[in-house]
Amino acid sequence: MNAVEIKNLSKNFGAKQAVCGLDMTVPMGAIYGFIGENGSGKSTTEKMICGLIPASGGSIKLYGKDYTDIDVRARVGVLIESPGCFPGLTVWDNMMLQAANLSIPNAEKEVIKVLKTVRMEGAAGNKYKNCSLGMKQRVGIAMALLGDPTLLVLDEPLNGLDADGMRIMREVFTDIIKDGKRSIIVSSHLLGELQKVATHYGIIRHGKMICEMTSDELDASCRTYIALQADEMSKTKTLLGCKYSRVEEDEAGYIRVYDLTTPEDVVTYLYENGVTVTEIMTDKIGLEEYFIDLMKGGK
Ligand SMILES: Nc1ncnc2c1ncn2[C@@H]1O[C@H](COP(=O)(O)OP(=O)(O)OP(=O)(O)O)[C@@H](O)[C@H]1O
Ligand SMILES: [Mg+2]
Numbered sequence: 001m002n003a004v005e006i007k008n009l010s011k012n013f014g015a016k017q018a019v020c021g022l023d024m025t026v027p028m029g030a031i032y033g034f035i036g037e038n039g040s041g042k043s044t045t046e047k048m049i050c051g052l053i054p055a056s057g058g059s060i061k062l063y064g065k066d067y068t069d070i071d072v073r074a075r076v077g078v079l080i081e082s083p084g085c086f087p088g089l090t091v092w093d094n095m096m097l098q099a100a101n102l103s104i105p106n107a108e109k110e111v112i113k114v115l116k117t118v119r120m121e122g123a124a125g126n127k128y129k130n131c132s133l134g135m136k137q138r139v140g141i142a143m144a145l146l147g148d149p150t151l152l153v154l155d156e157p158l159n160g161l162d163a164d165g166m167r168i169m170r171e172v173f174t175d176i177i178k179d180g181k182r183s184i185i186v187s188s189h190l191l192g193e194l195q196k197v198a199t200h201y202g203i204i205r206h207g208k209m210i211c212e213m214t215s216d217e218l219d220a221s222c223r224t225y226i227a228l229q230a231d232e233m234s235k236t237k238t239l240l241g242c243k244y245s246r247v248e249e250d251e252a253g254y255i256r257v258y259d260l261t262t263p264e265d266v267v268t269y270l271y272e273n274g275v276t277v278t279e280i281m282t283d284k285i286g287l288e289e290y291f292i293d294l295m296k297g298g299k
Pocket of ligand 2: 042043044155
């Protein structure tokens with residue numbers, strides 16, 4: 001059974017169609033990276049999954065049941081925008097208040113458990129307003145985890161985090177799904193970061209899912225290329241352009257050859273034409289470039 005199965009979902013805001021005919025499948029145990037340009041319909045879709053706004057059409061199934069089912073609703077934790085915290089209260093008091101709102105039994109034990117999951121057990125006494133952005137995001141996730149949900153929906157939780165904050169967040173995500181019982185939907189524009197942790201991806205455009213894949217499938221479909229530097233870069237580029245069909249210079253100043261060939265062939269060809277290669281490697285495009293290609297209509 002899948003955690004989420006969406007068919008033909010639509011949402012209209014007056015004349016504006018924010019989501020139109022969207023299909024989406026989130027398997028259990030997945031960290032599902034939800035990607036799309038600004039205004040493509042990610043937050044709107046997430047709000048519908050969480051029941052925060054009604055759908056205009058289509059179906060959303062959570063664990064095989066309609067998303068309006070009360071039992072299944074209780075299994076969803078959500079962080080969309082910032083958590084509703086009192087700035088002057090401590091993290092602990094904010095958490096206990098939220099636990100009381102949700103009528104969580106054994107509140108103290110439960111709050112300790114979720115604060116531990118998000119690596120905030122040592123900062124429970126901090127006033128919320130004095131927490132760093134990364135800590136605030138993790139308090140939001142801790143709140144979403146109250147009540148032991150099996151599906152977490154997180155809208156842009158990586159925004160504004162520094163490298164260490166990103167690393168902790170990745171660890172938190174991996175921890176949350178490690179027993180295979182929980183799934184996370186996480187929207188983000190930080191594709192390089194998402195790629196380090198996501199197990200599945202969904203790419204949305206103009207309110208429609210244009211592609212869903214696993215991280216293995218992404219890996220397999222990401223083009224490989226040969227990147228090189230040589231003693232005469234502009235001559236090298238011209239020479240390579242005569243033999244290979246797709247030759248580009250990247251931002252780091254390497255010339256990339258995307259054709260199906262080998263580094264040996266490239267080095268030999270350039271050597272025969274009087275160019276010495278100083279550095280050469282093979283690599284793959286990442287999620288970011290894959291996404292940009294997809295948006296341009298290529299692959
Ligand atoms: N309450 C609303 N009323 C009218 N239009 C809305 C409303 N909420 C969203 N929209 C519109 O629906 C479209 C999708 O918005 P949404 O916020 O879902 O996009 P997004 O993919 O989350 O974008 P971003 O990456 O900027 O967060 C946008 O054109 C947006 O302007
Ligand atoms: Mg959004």
